[in-house]
Amino acid sequence: MTMTAETTSSERSTAVAVRLEGVAKTFGDTGRNTGTVVALDRLDLTVAPGEFVCVLGASGCGKSTLLNIVAGLDEPTTGTVTRDTARPAMMFQDSALMPWLSAVRNVELPLRLNGFGRSARRATALELLDLVRLSDAAGKRPHELSGGMRQRVALARALAATHQREGERGRALLLMDEPFAALDAITRDVLQAELQRIHRRTGTAVLFVTHDVREAVRLGERIVLLSSRPGRVVAEWRNDGHGEDFRHALTEEINARLREAISTHGTP
Template sequence: MTATLEPSAAHATADAAVTLSGVHKVFGHGAAAVSALDGLDLRVAPGEFVCLLGASGCGKSTLLNLVAGLDAPTSGTIALTTSRPAVMFQEAALMPWLTAARNVELPLRLAGLKRGPRRQKAGELLDLVRLGGAGHKRPHELSGGMRQRVALARALASTLGSAEEGTPGLLLMDEPFAALDAITRDVLQAELVRVWRETGNAILFVTHDVREAVRLGQRVVLLSSRPGRVVREWDTTRGDEATLIDDITSHLREVISGHAAA
């Protein structure tokens, strides 16, 4: 038996790392306007790992951009307990002229941390993602999986200011492992769970892979086809994994079919 939740029912009374209330996002004007999100409500608790699923174009990446402050909602509110959500994309997007360590140092440098402390922090974060011996290498000298580990360490560096202020960190991850081969992806999924448990950051993770969502997330949230809104949620800490995967896949197919027919 699977454990499903009513939309926005989970953690309704808990403090939140981020809360989206009635969020609408419209691109363009007049007849050319496209509604990406329609009254979306979502709450992520401090330290919670939430995975977002939905058809292509349903607004998952738009949602992350809004939470990251890269764009503004047309209406509705987004409340954060951290002023520094960190974003990790499908591409590592490392600075090719900088070493791995210097890439990790970059957000610390921008935050005004002095050279000695930031080098120490960068070294600690590279150790955390098991790249302690690769700090001197440049991105072209690293495998795809190693580059994503560096990107993860850099994202974690971006959350350190919040941690020092006593507020929870928040990682926004937009299909970060999609371009990797299956073996590397499996390894990095396990590594991400380990790092998440060690850091206590909240994570909002976008994926198209139901198995990945169930494996990683404590909660899986399904968005409708465009315009996106939360239509169903699953608590992955209860119930059989195979049954969860089947149930989520069935509902995702319904959403995708509805999107294709629209």
């Protein structure tokens, strides 16, 4: 398994991991138009191969709905979704590990479901646990691990889900729904740094949902702000990371736009 993937700027400009065009999602009885909730409306978003995109927005703005649509777990009411990925993988706040399986067998699970042989999936799982710095915990079950360690195993498992068999086509895409929100501040800081390292190492495209502006500025190469419900893209920033002063100014600017988006909740 090759863990290093480089994506050139020309590839990013012409190819996509996923593209959403005019996507809307309405829940409820659209025929009667009663009790309906418009979660997303006229949403356009593209994630390039290897790009790390953070999606910000207030609670209820449709961030999780967006991830479900990108993952193929739900379909848009209108609009189109174009994916160049065999299997988008998702990671949540809860690690959702199988409690009766060891760490290595949890990581093996998506590989097993995708048809990998025993020796190949064990080798890949061990390599991924080494990538998240949990080689020594391969044989431990989830109850023997800290919260941060469980999330590392969940990250390794998500990366395993993007792994392709020989001859398969498609780009790796990792979908993350506030994966560090339930962790304490110190553990969250450590895992953010680890995620940055792993992203640089693997070249996996990441669509990362958060409500934490500082987290988005630390992690995202591009930051996308959704309006309050219905969710639409109302602003984007390219995060070139030019020092602490740049990041501080960017954080303040995004906070101001987020407050503005929240204040216009429900405005068509």
